[in-house]
Amino acid sequence: MSLHPLLRDKRVLVLCGAGGVGKTTTAAALGVAAARAGRRVLVLTIDPARRLAEAMGLPAGGAEPTTVPAERLRQGDATATPGQLDVWMLDPGIIFERMVRRMSPTPEAARTILEHRFYGFLSGLVAGVQEYAAAEALDAFLHEGRYELIILDTPPSRNALDFLEAPGRLSRFLDDRVVSLFGLDSGGGRGGGLWRKATQLVSGVLGSVFGDSFVGDLRSFVSAFSGLFAGIRLHTERLRARLSSPEAAFLLVTSPEAAALEEAAFFRKTLTEQGLPFAGYVLNRSWARDEELPTPEALLRHVPGDDAARTGVEALSRLAQWERERAGEHRRLLARLAERLPTGAVAVAAPEVGGELEDFAGLTRLGEALGAPAVR
Ligand SMILES: Nc1ncnc2c1ncn2[C@@H]1O[C@H](COP(=O)(O)OP(=O)(O)OP(=O)(O)O)[C@@H](O)[C@H]1O
Ligand SMILES: [Mg+2]
Numbered sequence: 001m002s003l004h005p006l007l008r009d010k011r012v013l014v015l016c017g018a019g020g021v022g023k024t025t026t027a028a029a030l031g032v033a034a035a036r037a038g039r040r041v042l043v044l045t046i047d048p049a050r051r052l053a054e055a056m057g058l059p060a061g062g063a064e065p066t067t068v069p070a071e072r073l074r075q076g077d078a079t080a081t082p083g084q085l086d087v088w089m090l091d092p093g094i095i096f097e098r099m100v101r102r103m104s105p106t107p108e109a110a111r112t113i114l115e116h117r118f119y120g121f122l123s124g125l126v127a128g129v130q131e132y133a134a135a136e137a138l139d140a141f142l143h144e145g146r147y148e149l150i151i152l153d154t155p156p157s158r159n160a161l162d163f164l165e166a167p168g169r170l171s172r173f174l175d176d177r178v179v180s181l182f183g184l185d186s187g188g189g190r191g192g193g194l195w196r197k198a199t200q201l202v203s204g205v206l207g208s209v210f211g212d213s214f215v216g217d218l219r220s221f222v223s224a225f226s227g228l229f230a231g232i233r234l235h236t237e238r239l240r241a242r243l244s245s246p247e248a249a250f251l252l253v254t255s256p257e258a259a260a261l262e263e264a265a266f267f268r269k270t271l272t273e274q275g276l277p278f279a280g281y282v283l284n285r286s287w288a289r290d291e292e293l294p295t296p297e298a299l300l301r302h303v304p305g306d307d308a309a310r311t312g313v314e315a316l317s318r319l320a321q322w323e324r325e326r327a328g329e330h331r332r333l334l335a336r337l338a339e340r341l342p343t344g345a346v347a348v349a350a351p352e353v354g355g356e357l358e359d360f361a362g363l364t365r366l367g368e369a370l371g372a373p374a375v376r
Helices: 004-009 023-036 050-056 070-074 092-103 107-114 119-125 129-144 160-164 166-181 192-210 212-226 229-244 258-273 296-300 307-338 354-358 360-371
Strands: 012-017 040-045 084-089 149-153 248-254 278-286 346-351
Touching: 004 023, 012 023, 012 229, 012 258, 023 040, 023 050, 023 070, 023 084, 023 149, 023 248, 023 278, 023 360, 040 129, 050 354, 050 360, 092 107, 092 129, 092 229, 107 212, 129 149, 129 229, 160 229, 160 258, 192 212, 229 248, 248 258, 258 278, 278 307, 296 307, 307 346, 346 360, 354 360
Parallel strands: 012 149, 012 248, 040 084, 040 149, 248 278, 278 346
Antiparallel strands: none
């Protein structure tokens, strides 16, 4: 099995899994593989390890995606015709600001929000702002159509899929509680004398505690922000529809450890519940790909009869046996993951590559191990 069909056909790949299993590394390696196969790819990454960022030539806090130089993608093969690989580290601050500018009805309205003294508090105030940033960035790039494939790395959290809910929470927070508090929801519904009295009371209390200018500022901020709700809702619905469609695929990354496998099972259940397309497993840092290793007895057959050599090889063969058993265990694990997969889903092993990930060539090899066209 190979991820090749996903890399070739999908528009979005989302990688989820337990902390530290290799989501970010896999996202990068798959990006390299897809770009080397000719596609225009964007990897949206979260907090890559320093060495990985260096291998990709990724600056911290860049306002725009960074393009990996084409020579690097070619890896010494002058005849190769790679597509493009861009990488961007998700920065909620930058994304949020861009979202405000894009969705505000006028540039002045955007300025009112961004320069407002409350703007800086917003992310602390509303749960899910960070997740919202991921959703917003993904939606914006998908909509813009600059990339043929976008690979989204997710944070090490059981709530990684919350990014789909975050926009709703964000708009609900400001919409229901705050906006109506100021009587700004002109849509009525909740209007009426009683409600008006309540809002007057709240304004009065806030004003007497914090001063009238505070209330005025709060009102202007909420009013400006409420202008964005329609856009936020539209984007949320659009993104959910895209991520539920066959153009998207969710891959679960796991290591062979029990805790990571349990987490993957949790994510699989969540995906099914949410109607999102589960596309399979990446069993990372595994030895499952190795071909059947020779038995120690077979090795000993090649050793000359001399005692010293035999004793030495016998001692080493215990290590070889241990290695064989581990490979067998990982192969059985991979076979178990491959059972009862939905149509089109795959279970692939990514080899443990040790220190090789320090440079781009290592990443390329890992990408090839995952995304090469299937030989069988
Ligand atoms: N196949 C592999 N072979 C060897 N080392 C690996 C492999 N995959 C990942 N690693 C190493 O494991 C560490 C964690 O990887 P990575 O940062 O990709 O995990 P992550 O799931 O994104 O972590 P987090 O949940 O913290 O975001 C890194 O040091 C990385 O180099
Ligand atoms: Mg990561």
